[in-house]
Amino acid sequence: MSGVEESDDMMRCASCGIVAGVDDIKLMKCTACKLVRYCGVKCQKDHRPQHKQACKKRAAELRDEILFKQTESTHRGDCPICCLPLSIDPDKSTLMSCCCKLICDGCDCANVRREVREKLDRKCPFCRHPVPKSEEEFKRNILRRIKANDPVAIRQMGGYCNQEGDYDGAIEYFKKAAGLGDLGAHYELSVMYREGKGVEKDDKKAVHHLEQAAIGGVPFARHNLGIIENRDGRMDRATKHFIIAAKLGYDNSMKTVKEGFKGGLVSKEDFAAALRGHQAAIDATKSPQRDEAELARKL
Template identity: 40%
Template sequence: MSTSVADNEIKEPKSCANCGQEETDDAKLKGCAACKLVKYCSRDCQVSHRSRHKKACNKRTAELHEEALFRQPPRREDCPICFRMLPEGDTGGGQTYWTCCGKTVCSRCCYEHIQVTGEDAVCPFCRSPATERILERLNSRIKFNDAEAYFELGLIYFNGEEKLEGVARDPEKGLQLLIRGGELGAANSYSLLANAYMIGDGVEKDEKKARHYHELAAIGGSVKSNLAMLEVDAGNFDKAIKHAMIGAEFGDPNSLKLVQLCFMNTNGEFATRDQYETALRAYQQYIEEVRSESRDKAAVIGDQYKYLIEPKKPIEKSER
């Protein structure tokens, strides 16, 4: 998302907002962590100024949150073997995370490794053999603040995995691991938590927390259409379309479907033709970037190699 005019007009404060003390090399000021608008020389000045600053702080904090929600997610990393962009993991498969080295390898390279070597239990990147000691490897990876390892380990504890070293379900432990994974950059951790709170799976049902984690997932780069659908349910179609446009650009077919339906079924009231065509072009560009003949060949072999998914239901033009 490009920087707005309002952002450009905000200048970094050089003095304490309460007492006016100037910042020097020896006396650094500390900024308001929420709004970034003001700085203070001490905690006492911050507390004293709070009542006068609260309104502006809340307004700017809300603006910053809104900007973060609609910021373009970073480009996906490349497969470390073929150097082609990895498919968007949030919207489908097409990749495997290896606990030995912490690398995520695309389905094509996993498949071709098996075809060339005949080894289906060896990491295509570091050649380490697979092991049943998944927990040991994941616990080793989290020491390096590996976000995906936190997600995988959190998922194991949150759901329980009796077949995997007899891990009983422990939602509380899984929750903490998933939160840490989200903080380190695994947006799928937040998505899982959001869905859990939405239906009350392993935690008490709480729609406010579900929305909170959906928003954190979006800020972290998740492009699923979940938050867009929440905005549709709330009647906030402008926000829903913004989320869906980003989702379509990063390969989520259900986001594209939402933009199309909002255009076709409402005669352009909630989404314009230009928005739909822009979303369609962006989606097609994503497909061109991740698609390859070798990935398509691997996808035919089995579901574990598929890297593109279809919308939940066929897109049909309304008869209205």
């Protein structure tokens, strides 16, 4: 079908055939597939039996276009001090409860050295708020950020609830944070639905939240999707997930891609691209300050 014919079809109601613009009729797209238009809800319902299969197929294609698009960076973003990408290793950055900013260890250590040298009190390197002296004070800061509707703080409180066995509370906080766009909360929800904590076990919802996290650049969510696809025998899809996660710097995915290459499941070109992307992602997170912090941590 040509582009003109497709355009003509999109100007007509798929059910009754009325043309857009006639008697001020405005057509609405099928929200799932975007393939057809309707003049109203009744026509959409009447046409549903004929359209259902094509709609489902196209909706899945649109979802895959989003799902398998290579993200530019991970969900952790950049350090707000040095502006370099944060490592995907959570041990290499610190959450400041006062402002809920993730600060890389390099900037945190540089700030500590300056404060020691100048005999200053410990303060957040970003907002300069005094660093909490206890876990209780840390939580009070988090609660203040929750009042400001900070999704990171809300997810953090969900984590506390989860650790304490308050799964209902954890689900409430994770859902709110996910609704505000927090990708880590989507990942946490996938775990809750997979394990049935605070909710009934639901594999479809678990995968949905994994996908939302993966789309946003959470590499371990992407890796887990690859494991699921591999388990279900969809190796092409699994390989795509592993390659994308590897290019985000995720070591486990890189190892899996390497094993796939050895086993003939990954092409030489895809393996080389994954290897280059993996190294580039890691190199982008390096700096002399971070190397010094890493060395100090090992001593």
